[in-house]
Amino acid sequence: xxxxxxxxxxxxxxxxxxxxxxxxxxxxxxxxxxxxxxxxxxxxxxxxxxxxxxxxxxxxxxxxxxxxxxxxxxxxxxxxxxxxxxxxxxxxxxxxxxxxxxxxxxxxxxxxxxxxxxxxxxxxxxxxxxxxxxxxxxxxxxxxxxxxxxxxxxxxxxxxxxxxxxxxxxxxxxxxxxxxxxxxxxxxxxxxxxxxxxxxxxxxxxxxxxxxxxxxxxxxxxxxxxxxxxxxxxxxxxxxxxxxxxxxxxxxxxxxxxxxxxxxxxxxxxxxxxxxxxxxxxxxxxxxxxxxxxxxxxxxxxxxxxxxxxxxxxxxxxxxxxxxxxxxxxxxxxxxxxxxxxxxxxxxxxxxxxxxxxxxxxxxxxxxxxxxxxxxxx
Amino acid sequence: xxxxxxxxxxxxxxxxxxxxxxxxxxxxxxxxxxxxxxxxxxxxxxxxxxxxxxxxxxxxxxxxxxxxxxxxxxxxxxxxxxxxxxxxxxxxxxxxxxxxxxxxxxxxxxxxxxxxxxxxxxxxxxxxxxxxxxxxxxxxxxxxxxxxxxxxxxxxxxxxxxxxxxxxxxxxxxxxxxxxxxxxxxxxxxxxxxxxxxxxxxxxxxxxxxxxxxxxxxxxxxxxxxxxxxxxxxxxxxxxxxxxxxxxxxxxxxxxxxxxxxxxxxxxxxxxxxxxxxxxxxxxxxxxxx
Numbered sequence: 001x002x003x004x005x006x007x008x009x010x011x012x013x014x015x016x017x018x019x020x021x022x023x024x025x026x027x028x029x030x031x032x033x034x035x036x037x038x039x040x041x042x043x044x045x046x047x048x049x050x051x052x053x054x055x056x057x058x059x060x061x062x063x064x065x066x067x068x069x070x071x072x073x074x075x076x077x078x079x080x081x082x083x084x085x086x087x088x089x090x091x092x093x094x095x096x097x098x099x100x101x102x103x104x105x106x107x108x109x110x111x112x113x114x115x116x117x118x119x120x121x122x123x124x125x126x127x128x129x130x131x132x133x134x135x136x137x138x139x140x141x142x143x144x145x146x147x148x149x150x151x152x153x154x155x156x157x158x159x160x161x162x163x164x165x166x167x168x169x170x171x172x173x174x175x176x177x178x179x180x181x182x183x184x185x186x187x188x189x190x191x192x193x194x195x196x197x198x199x200x201x202x203x204x205x206x207x208x209x210x211x212x213x214x215x216x217x218x219x220x221x222x223x224x225x226x227x228x229x230x231x232x233x234x235x236x237x238x239x240x241x242x243x244x245x246x247x248x249x250x251x252x253x254x255x256x257x258x259x260x261x262x263x264x265x266x267x268x269x270x271x272x273x274x275x276x277x278x279x280x281x282x283x284x285x286x287x288x289x290x291x292x293x294x295x296x297x298x299x300x301x302x303x304x305x306x307x308x309x310x311x312x313x314x315x316x317x318x319x320x321x322x323x324x325x326x327x328x329x330x331x332x333x334x335x336x337x338x339x340x341x342x343x344x345x346x347x348x349x350x351x352x353x354x355x356x357x358x359x360x361x362x363x364x365x366x367x368x369x370x371x372x373x374x375x376x377x378x
Numbered sequence: 379x380x381x382x383x384x385x386x387x388x389x390x391x392x393x394x395x396x397x398x399x400x401x402x403x404x405x406x407x408x409x410x411x412x413x414x415x416x417x418x419x420x421x422x423x424x425x426x427x428x429x430x431x432x433x434x435x436x437x438x439x440x441x442x443x444x445x446x447x448x449x450x451x452x453x454x455x456x457x458x459x460x461x462x463x464x465x466x467x468x469x470x471x472x473x474x475x476x477x478x479x480x481x482x483x484x485x486x487x488x489x490x491x492x493x494x495x496x497x498x499x500x501x502x503x504x505x506x507x508x509x510x511x512x513x514x515x516x517x518x519x520x521x522x523x524x525x526x527x528x529x530x531x532x533x534x535x536x537x538x539x540x541x542x543x544x545x546x547x548x549x550x551x552x553x554x555x556x557x558x559x560x561x562x563x564x565x566x567x568x569x570x571x572x573x574x575x576x577x578x579x580x581x582x583x584x585x586x587x588x589x590x591x592x593x594x595x596x597x598x599x600x601x602x603x604x605x606x607x608x609x610x611x612x613x614x615x616x617x618x619x620x621x622x623x624x625x626x627x628x629x630x631x632x633x634x635x636x637x638x639x640x641x642x643x644x645x646x647x648x649x650x651x652x653x654x655x656x657x658x659x660x661x662x663x664x665x666x667x668x
Contacts, residue, residue, distance in 0.1 A: 036486075041494035172639045199639030203598045205589040206395075208388040209633035209641075216381055229496045233589050240516045242507040257495055261590060 026069035027062070027323045029054075029313055030089035032082050032100030032110065035074040041228070042252060042302045043102055046125065047072060048295050049306025050099070053314070056290070063318045070310075075101045079109035086113040096323045097122070097316075099309050104128030104174065114138045120316075120329040124309030125302065128174065132351040138325075140332055140350040142309050144274040144357055146179045146225075148375050149250055152357055153272045154186035156371050157221075160359075161246050161270070163187070167196035167219035169210065169234070171226050179225035179250050187223075195219050200230070207234050211241045224249035232261035239265035248272070254360045254367035255300040266362045275304040275341050276360045276367045284340035308339045308355075342374060353377045380512070385634040386627060387513045391523060393626020395585055397619045398526040399599055400606035401533060402578035408613015409550045409570050412462060412473045416481040417578055417603055418596030419488075424450060424579025425499060425591030426488055432500035439502035439587065446583050447576050454575025458568040466567070481596060488593045497593075499586035522584055533577060534615050546570055605645040609652055611659020620661055624648075 031050055034043035054068050062068055071093045075082030082101040089095045090113070098114055098121045101107045107126040114121035115138055122140045123131070129145045157163065168184050170176035176199060184194050196217040198210055214222065222245050226234060231251055238247065246268075252258065253271035277288050277298040287307065291299040299307070313328075315337055320327035337344040342356035353375050360367035403417040414420075424446055431442035461480070465472035503518045537543040548556040549566045557563050582591065582599075606625055610617025625645055632644045652660065 036489060039494075040489070198637065201639070201642055203592075203595065205585075205595075206388070206392045208391070209385060209630045210638045212381055212384045212388065212634060213638075229590075229592060232496060236505070240505045240507060240518075241514055242509075261496055261498055 026067040027064065027317060028069050028071055028093055028095045029310070030086070030093065030095035030098045030100075031070050031072045032075040032085045032089070032098065032102075032106075033072070034077040034102050034106075035072075036076055039077050039102060039227075043077070045300060045302035046102070046306035046309075049291065049299060049303040049308075050310040051306075052291055052294055053307045053310035055294075057311075057314050063314050064321070064323060066323070068314055068317075071095055075106055075110075077101070077103035077106050079106050082106040083109050083113055086110045090117045090119055095119070096325055097313050097328055099124065099313060102126065104131060107131060108134075111136050111139050117325075118329075119325045120313075120332055122309050122313055122332070124305035129178070132347075132349045136350070138329055140312075140335075140346055140352070142312055142344055142346075142352040142355075143305060144355075144375065146175070146182050146250060148353075148378070149272050149274075149357060150179075150182040150186045152373050152375060153359055153371075154183065154190060156359060156373070157248060157270070157272075158187060158190045158192055160370070161221055161248070163192045163221045163246075165193045165195045165217075165219045166221045166223055167214050167217050167245075168194065168198070168223045169196075169214070169226075170199050170224070171230055172199040172201045176225045180223070183223050183225075183250075200234075202230065204230065205233055207237045208241065211237060211243060214245075215241070215243055219245060221246040221248060225251055227251045228253075228255065228258050228261075232258050235262045235269065236265045246270070252301050254362065256297055259362060259365050259367075266365070268361065268363065270359060270361050270370065271367070272357065272359050273301055273367075274355070274357050275299075275301050276358050276369060278360070278367055278369055279341055279356070279358060279372070280369070281340065283338065287340040304340060308337070308341075308344065311339070312337045312344060345377075347377060351378055381634060383511075384513050385630045387510075387515060389627030389630030390623060391515065391519050391626070392630065393623035394523045394526045394619075395581075395622075396602055396606050396625050397622025398529060398581045399578070399585070400603040400610075400622055401530060401615075401618050402574040402576075402581070403600075403603045404607045404610065404612050404614065404618045405533070405537075405577070406571060406574040407607060409546060410462075410567060411470070411550075412571075413470060413477065414574065415474065415477040415600060416484060416596075417477075417574075418598065418600030419481045419484040420450070420454075420575050420578040421582035421599045422488065422591070422593060422596045423453075423484060424582030425586035425595070426492055426497060426582075426593065427579070428499040428583030428586050429497035429591050430492075433498065439500060442500075443580060443583055446579055450579040451572045451576045454572035455568045457575070458571035459564070462571060463564070463567070481600075485593065485596050492593060494593060496590040497586070499583060499591055501587040505588075518588055522588055525584055526581075529577065529580060530615065530619065533573070536573070542566075542569060602645065605649050607659075608649050609660055611661050614659065614661050617659055617661035621659070624660075 033046050034040050058067050073085035075085045101110050102125050104126040107123050120138045124142050127145050168180045170180040248270035250272050254273050254276050259266050316328050316331040320331035335346050343354045345354045358369050359371040361370045406414045427446045431437045431445050505516050505518045507514050545561045545566050549563045606621040610621030629641050633641045
């Protein structure tokens with residue numbers, strides 16, 4: 001029901017946005033996220049975070065003395081739909097900047113559109129490493145790549161969990177395979193042996209065969225790259241199967257939904273995440289309070305990503321002094337944004353760094369921060 | 379080789395689940411000649427309603443299962459009377475288009491109402507491990523296999539030993555003759571579709587309690603069910619059971635000795651081989667098909 005209300009709310013925003021087109025008052029920012037489809041759940045969290053950022057800014061006089069308005073489009077995580085959404089946002093809605101489009105493949109398709117119209121594009125989610133290597137002048141990323149996560153945490157993991165042999169399990173796509181490759185390479189460099197590498201398809205439900213192999217491999221630790229839906233089923237079956245190896249992984253793990261779905265099975269697992277609601281610091285505390293009040297759940301990785309991306313964009317508009325795409329692009333390069341999770345800056349290629357990433361362990365159904373580390377300039 | 383018994387056990391468990399998931403599809407296909415592309419969505423609705431009944435209404439698993447069965451029976455009946463009725467006797471294409479449309483409608487409605495997050499169906503038993511020598515299973519899985527067997531047997535009894543079942547078989551052999559003999563064929567069609575719907579949705583809730591119920595799972599379930607039906611031959615009980623078990627065991631062995639990442643290849647390779655060498659399925663006797 002709540003989701004339904006959210007959808008209604010979204011529809012409302014879009015309607016309001018299109019009515020505001022005549023007013024020529026507000027500064028318009030385009031948002032392309034999956035609002036339907038298999039990752040809609042995470043896309044909606046991004047939108048919730050972005051809306052919170054805008055509400056706060058508008059309550060405090062907006063930017064350049066004008067209100068900020070979000071124009072939200074459903075890109076469905078598909079390249080074609082996301083490109084259509086971008087064209088529409090730029091051509092019809094005349095947005096001054098774009099954020100989106102969640103899945104790396106969709107973002108990669110939107111990038112040339114942003115380049116063509118000379119409109120800055122900021123993604124808070126897409127983590128495929130080579131996006132920032134394409135020489136795009138209008139593209140920025142305020143998200144962690146898996147290579148960054150692996151570089152930051154491999155050493156901490158190897159020492160903290162005293163790993164000798166590790167088995168790797170990943171979802172069978174670019175992201176899952178990339179995560180497994182990155183972590184296995186970095187851990188092997190630290191002398192941790194790889195004993196098993198297996199993949200499973202999106203939507204797989206029965207992992208007993210995989211777990212049989214895992215048990216036979218006698219690994220000290222298991223690395224898992226999976227999102228909420230597949231990951232929760234997998235972790236549940238670990239415990240059913242009587243495997244008590246140390247589990248660690250990447251993906252949206254440290255969320256309330258994940259813990260609710262897995263129940264006791266999630267106790268003790270480690271997750272390397274860019275954000276956890278239990279991060280220390282006043283700024284995060286305030287963010288968690290506001291987000292929880294508005295959405296009745298604590299922010300996860302994607303809620304924080306939406307909040308940060310929108311604040312970075314609005315800061316840049318304020319710094320530019322005028323709502324013009326080129327000036328905003330130049331201002332984005334000067335970004336030094338204090339987020340709930342550290343300070344964001346960009347390299348010349350538009351790669352974000354300086355923010356904190358955390359290793360959490362789930363204890364008593366809460367993600368507890370075990371290690372926190374600042375991402376270095378790549 | 380010491381892992382072989384465990385792989386076989388895994389395969390038999392998932393195989394019996396495949397058999398149950400495919401049963402509703404094969405019955406509707408064999409008896410009514412409707413290719414039901416909405417099968418996976420009916421399965422999904424069972425899981426979602428099971429979640430709603432056990433966590434929102436606070437019912438226990440069996441009361442929830444009963445409620446799901448009753449509601450989905452009514453739903454299946456209505457779908458037949460209001461939709462499928464209109465395209466009866468017009469060949470297969472309208473039925474295919476209708477059920478594809480229905481599947482899209484159901485999946486997106488569910489998406490709108492309950493959202494995309496996986497849903498937890500409260501299980502009747504704990505999921506702790508049970509050991510048989512070296513083989514690990516869970517009580518819940520053994521229980522689910524039992525329920526599968528009971529449901530399949532009950533459906534078989536219904537079709538082969540009851541008056542309604544006789545009316546069903548008569549109708550699908552020759553609707554005109556059945557009508558002349560006093561069978562209300564409209565009701566028989568509706569009852570058959572309702573039965574297929576109930577079996578699909580009960581499978582959805584049962585397996586939802588072991589894995590989790592997901593709104594977007596429908597397409598995948600339909601696909602596996604079609605594999606099982608083609609392997610076993612449509613409308614055949616023995617075919618559904620053997621086809622399901624075969625698929626489960628072969629997948630487990632492939633995953634175990636080759637790679638789990640490419641396990642979906644095997645089902646479709648089997649389908650292609652079956653269609654080339656035994657196009658009516660491994661277990662169908664052509665005379666048995668109505």
